[in-house]
Structure formats: C-alpha cells, structure tokens
Amino acid sequence: NAGVMQNPRHLVRRRGQEARLRCSPVKGHSHVYWYRQLPEEGLKFMVYLQKENIIDESGMPKERFSAEFPKEGPSILRIQQVVRGDSAAYFCASSPGTGANTGELFFGEGSRLTVL
Amino acid sequence: GDSVTQMEGPVTLSEEAFLTINCTYTATGYPSLFWYVQYPGEGLQLLLKATKADDKGSNKGFEATYRKETTSFHLEKGSVQVSDSAVYFCALSARNTPLVFGKGTRLSVIA
Numbered sequence: 564n565a566g567v568m569q570n571p572r573h574l575v576r577r578r579g580q581e582a583r584l585r586c587s588p589v590k591g592h593s594h595v596y597w598y599r600q601l602p603e604e605g606l607k608f609m610v611y612l613q614k615e616n617i618i619d620e621s622g623m624p625k626e627r628f629s630a631e632f633p634k635e636g637p638s639i640l641r642i643q644q645v646v647r648g649d650s651a652a653y654f655c656a657s658s659p660g661t662g663a664n665t666g667e668l669f670f671g672e673g674s675r676l677t678v679l
Numbered sequence: 680g681d682s683v684t685q686m687e688g689p690v691t692l693s694e695e696a697f698l699t700i701n702c703t704y705t706a707t708g709y710p711s712l713f714w715y716v717q718y719p720g721e722g723l724q725l726l727l728k729a730t731k732a733d734d735k736g737s738n739k740g741f742e743a744t745y746r747k748e749t750t751s752f753h754l755e756k757g758s759v760q761v762s763d764s765a766v767y768f769c770a771l772s773a774r775n776t777p778l779v780f781g782k783g784t785r786l787s788v789i790a
Binding site: 567596598604605606607608611619654656666667668669670671672673 | 722728778780783
C-alpha cells in the first residue's frame, strides 16, 4: 500500500494523558499536513511540515499540541494533557514537493481520538 | 482570508435523482478547486478538481465547473446511487497554501 498510513486508527486516553499520532506519507512525498475533524464539522488545518521543518502552524493550538516530521521516520502529532475537547478525528495528508504540487492532497484514513 | 462556503446538509435523495451541491469561494488570485468525498469511517478521497476558470472536473459521473464570474464550483450528478451516500467537501488551494475546506455536505441516497 503506497498511500498515507496513519496509526493508531483508534486511540482512547483519559484526561491528562498524552496522545501520539503517527503518519507515514506517500512514498516520495516530502510535505505533510495535519487536519482535525470535529464531529459534524469540516476539516480544520492544523500544521504543515516538510522534513525537519515546520512551515505553517497557524492552525495549531498554542499549548499542548506539537508536531514534527523528522529526517527519518513518520510525522508525529503530539497532544499533551488531553482534554475532552480534543476528541476528534485527526487526518494526515501528504503532497509532493513544491513544483509538483497542484494543491491536491492525499489523505490517510485518520486517527480517531477519544478522551474519557 | 480564503474561505469556502457550501450548502448545508443533510441532503436526502431517492436513487436516480439529480444532485446539486452548491459551493462558493472567496480567495485572492486564482485558486485551484477540489471536491473530496468521505465515506463512513474513512479518510477523504479526491473526487475531482479544476485548476483554472471554465475548467470542468469530472469523475464517476460527477461534474463541477470552475466559474470565476460567480466564484462557484457546484457539484452535480445526473443520477445518484445508494453507493454515493457520503460526505462531500468543497476545497480550494491558493498560492501553494494548505487546502481550505468547506464544512461538508452529507448526502444520503435511499433506494
């Protein structure tokens, strides 16, 4: 499967715990995006990364949330001290590098976080 | 900033009915426009796209035409099937910025 791979698909955490969501982009894609989908709402952009760089984090909450895309390995979205309002589906998407980027994004199947 | 407005759902249609889901946008310059579809429990899949004015995107019987004069990209299908039941998202991409999505329109097709 050469598509975007996200894991875990489902994650349950208690308030105050940490959640780590992983995303492996399409092979050869160097841009990764994270979106959050709250129940019955659209997708909200969170952060845009290239290898080892955060390009745009304008949609990311200032506290408790962080993202990385290391030189080796998957992109990680980390949520510290989770609260019930963090319950959502988190989608990762990837695209080719600039120049081959038509704006189309390739999405993973999402990680559904439930905070008890 | 850039934004997308699409008709609110849910939309319920009988099989073989005609479908229109309205989408209008606000953007600086000339964005690319997209329709994505999300089936239950799955991620988003690109349905069709158009990159310049008057382009028509089409796929699986769905069509949408990029109308610059009305800043619209309405999705249409002549005869829907039960398998088309899903949530449909209109989106735009401008100036190499991340995709901006509308809130989505849930379509239910009944036999």
